[in-house]
Amino acid sequence: MNNNLGVNLGVRLQIMNFALKEYAKAFGADEQSLNIIEKGVLNQKILEKILIHYKNSDNTTIAIITLSIDWEKHIIYANDTTKNKNLINVDSSIPILEQLDRATTVIINHTIKLRKEFNVTNVVCHFQYRDEIRNNEVERKKADNYLGLVYNDIKQDISYIFANKLNFVMALLEEVETTIEY
DSSP states (O other), X not given: OOTTHHHHHHHHXXXXXXXXXXXXXXXXXXXXXXXXXXXXXXXXXXXXXXXXEEEOTTOOEEEEEEEEEOHHHHHHXXXXXXXXXXXXXXXXXXXXXXXXXXXXXXXXXXXXXXHHHTXXXXXXXXXXXXXXXHTOHHHHHHHHHHHTOOOOOOOSSSOOOOSOEEEEEETTEEEEEEEEEO
């Protein structure tokens, strides 16, 4: 039996939470959204997606950045001692996001360029729960209450058609996928 299992899961979860918050912050998320991420990822493990909408002065969404968590992969990687997927060595002299993937700076700079190019005046964050929360009204209400959110059933009523789509998965945190559509 692996006695380090909880430690591996906990450390990897803390690193994932840190990375998600740092990306969201770099993408323009406000402090309230960063707190929701921490509560929904680190504390309760109930968030599956963080959707960051870039809006122009007409309040039109001109880009969406989606940070998706694959919780099944997270558990597998945290428990996998054969391929060292559970090991993330941190060097205090290098920013953690750059250690997780060297393309981090390019991705963040791309979103900064997007905001300038499309005259983004507002950044709005939406959150999607894991299926077992989202599909259970009682659990969803508990989650909404805990995170201080108001339920909004946005199905596919609004369909966005974007010309460009960029997908990015961090080399050392493969359970997190970032999608940028604009």
